[in-house]
Amino acid sequence: MIVFNIVFTLFIPVLMILCGYLMYKHTPKDINGLVGYRTAMSMKNQETWDFANNYCGRLWVKVGVVMTIISALVCVPYFFMSSGKATVIMCIAEVIQVVVLCWTIVPTERSLKDNFDQDGNRKDK
Incomplete structure (x- = not known):
């Protein structure tokens, strides 16, 4: 257990780590609804698509x-507690990890x- x-x-x-590496090193060539960072803004055109996948992948x-x-x-x-307690801690860690994963949308959209x-x-600098 x-x-x-x-x-x-x-x-x-x-x-x-693995998906992030793939997102910025091997961004899908074409905008699609299956693979990559997919939001309305990131799918506007190829430049926003490439930018968002690169940014989010590195993040x-x-x-x-x-x-x-x-x-x-x-x-x-985990080695020093009952399997029940370890499972509860694991579930809490998973929830926190999912929240952090979802949070990465915020800085990516802000950067877009x-x-x-x-x-x-692209805006003029």
């Missing part, structure tokens, strides 16, 4: 690394807004 808790505690942060890697370290530290007490107008044209 400890292995299960450790795997699931580390799952989201590690997935963020996911950074946040994923920090969350992996914190999550690994959270796993240490700072760099592009509402029609997706």
Whole structure:
């Protein structure tokens, strides 16, 4: 049961690192509804699409690394507590990780807004 808790505690942060790397290194060539950072603003045109996937991908890697370290530290007490308590801690960690994952939308959209107008044209600096 400890292995299960450790795997699931580390799952989201590690997935963020992997997906983030793919988002900024291998951004989908075409705007699509299946893969990539997909919001109304990011899908305005190819330039906003590339920008958003690059920005969010890099953010996911950074946040994923920090969350992996914190999550690994959270796993240490699993060895010294009952499996029931460890499972509760794992669930709390998962909820926090999902909140952090969703939070990354905010800075990405803010950066899109700072760099592009509402029609997706790059703003003059």
